Structures are given as structure tokens and as C-alpha cells.
Amino acid sequence: MGKLSYGIDPGVVQDIAAEIAEVVASGIQMAIVVGGGNIFRGLKAAAGGMDRATGDYIGMIATVMNAMTLQDALEQMGIPTRVQTAIAMQEVAEPYIRRRAIRHLEKGRVVIFGAGSGNPFFTTDTTAALRAAEIDAEVIFKATKVDGIYDCDPQLNPQARRYHTLSYNYVLAQDLRVMDSTAIALCKENNIPIMVFDLTGRGNIRRAVQGESVGTIVGGFCEVS
Structure with a gap:
């Protein structure tokens, strides 16, 4: 659009x-x-x-x-x-x-x-x-209008913190709504990591696929960073 x-x-x-x-x-x-x-x-x-x-x-x-x-x-x-x-x-x-x-x-x-x-x-x-x-x-790339997952709305709070990595369980427990819970549960069950990144940034698709840190990765992590 x-x-x-x-x-x-x-x-x-x-x-x-x-x-x-x-x-x-x-x-x-x-x-x-x-x-x-x-x-x-x-x-x-x-x-x-x-x-x-x-x-x-x-x-x-x-x-x-x-x-x-x-x-x-x-x-x-x-x-x-x-x-x-x-x-x-x-x-x-x-x-x-x-x-x-x-x-x-x-x-x-x-x-x-x-x-x-x-x-x-x-x-x-x-x-x-x-x-x-x-x-x-091997991985799902969730292309959005923001550069990852935050602890609160970055448009409302300039001090919002962007996560680098999150576990499936944390996303589900905190109801972060980056994807609906059914999708997160499916990814967890099949161990498919999710990279959430900003589609509007020129070159971000290539950088995300190459593994550069351009967003937040949701996976089977034990810790949140």
C-alpha cells in the first residue's frame, strides 16, 4: 500500500x-x-x-x-x-x-x-x-513496519526497549502479539525460528536473510536479550 x-x-x-x-x-x-x-x-x-x-x-x-x-x-x-x-x-x-x-x-x-x-x-x-x-x-521472516519486537509501543514511548532474541514461551506468556499465538505455537512445535524485521528499510530483506542483526529473533532460547 x-x-x-x-x-x-x-x-x-x-x-x-x-x-x-x-x-x-x-x-x-x-x-x-x-x-x-x-x-x-x-x-x-x-x-x-x-x-x-x-x-x-x-x-x-x-x-x-x-x-x-x-x-x-x-x-x-x-x-x-x-x-x-x-x-x-x-x-x-x-x-x-x-x-x-x-x-x-x-x-x-x-x-x-x-x-x-x-x-x-x-x-x-x-x-x-x-x-x-x-x-x-529453515526460518520465517516476518516483515513488518517496525524493526523488531519491543517491550512497549515505540511510537508511544521513546524509551521502549527492542529485544534482540526472545523465546517462544516468553512471546506467548507476555502476549506480545508479534504473530498470533497459534502461529507462535506452530513454530515452537516445529522449531522454526522467526526473524521480525522492518520491511521498509532498503536492503533489509537481504540483510535479514544473511543473518545480520536487523530485528528480533524468536526461537528456542532460554534467555531474553
Whole structure:
């Protein structure tokens, strides 16, 4: 969405695609789960009176629009990309098939997962954790608008402290809401670390993938730092 109040900012899409292309060109396999909040938020619609399941389904369809937009930007840069959706849309995307997704990654293609998990009442955070476990991903990169996890809202408190590492248990116990609890629990169960970083910083995707300290890592740590 960028600085727009609604929809898709082509410049932002191009910037993100360029960073992804740089990472993929280095030989790293990457799968992406996209949200749809720039177009439609099911939870917000439900708060306004819409049936929650209906709102969530509309939100899932919105993620497919974003997935196709990102696919187009990547392929214009020469990066082979496949969109797989949890809700069948065979005219525009492949259905989600785990083995096919893994094979695409092995062939150097970027796989974009759209339509969430295909089920209402589950977030794209949970979808990311689920797909990561299914394709045996090494790490989840949670791209946000802040540079990590803080002990309080840094926009309200300039003295807020940014964590470098956190345990799954600490995130769950403190209800830090960096991802929903179902997603955190899935990552904990499958020992998948989560790197939370700022997507808006130029070059941050590459730096995060290379292991630089650009955010907060959630994992099986015994201590908080």
C-alpha cells in the first residue's frame, strides 16, 4: 500500500520485488506468504457487522490479488515465480500442493502462497507457520513496519526497549502479539525460528536473510536479550 490509503502502490511492489530478486539470485530458496490488509481486512469488516467467515474469505481473495501483483513484478525482473492458492482459482494460479511447491523451490522458483490457509478464523501468520513447517523451511521472516519486537509501543514511548532474541514461551506468556499465538505455537512445535524485521528499510530483506542483526529473533532460547 505504501503511502496510499488503499490498494497497491506499484513503486513499493517494485522495490520489494527487486530485493527478493537479489536474494533469489544468490541461490537462496524463498517462499512467500502475502497478506491482504491493504485491500480488505476480514476482522475489521466483522467488527462492522459482516459475518466473520464471509469477511475472512473476502480477505483471503484479497491476498491472491497481492500475490499475482508480486508475481508479475518478479517475473518482469526475470525471476520465475509460481502462485499457489488454498482456494481453487485454477484460471489464474495453481492449487496448493505441498510436493509441487517443494519442487518449484528446488528448481529455483519463488513460490507465493495466496488465499491464506483456505479456512476462516486463521490469520496469514498462521498460514506462514503452517507452510513453513510443510516445506521444511529453515526460518520465517516476518516483515513488518517496525524493526523488531519491543517491550512497549515505540511510537508511544521513546524509551521502549527492542529485544534482540526472545523465546517462544516468553512471546506467548507476555502476549506480545508479534504473530498470533497459534502461529507462535506452530513454530515452537516445529522449531522454526522467526526473524521480525522492518520491511521498509532498503536492503533489509537481504540483510535479514544473511543473518545480520536487523530485528528480533524468536526461537528456542532460554534467555531474553
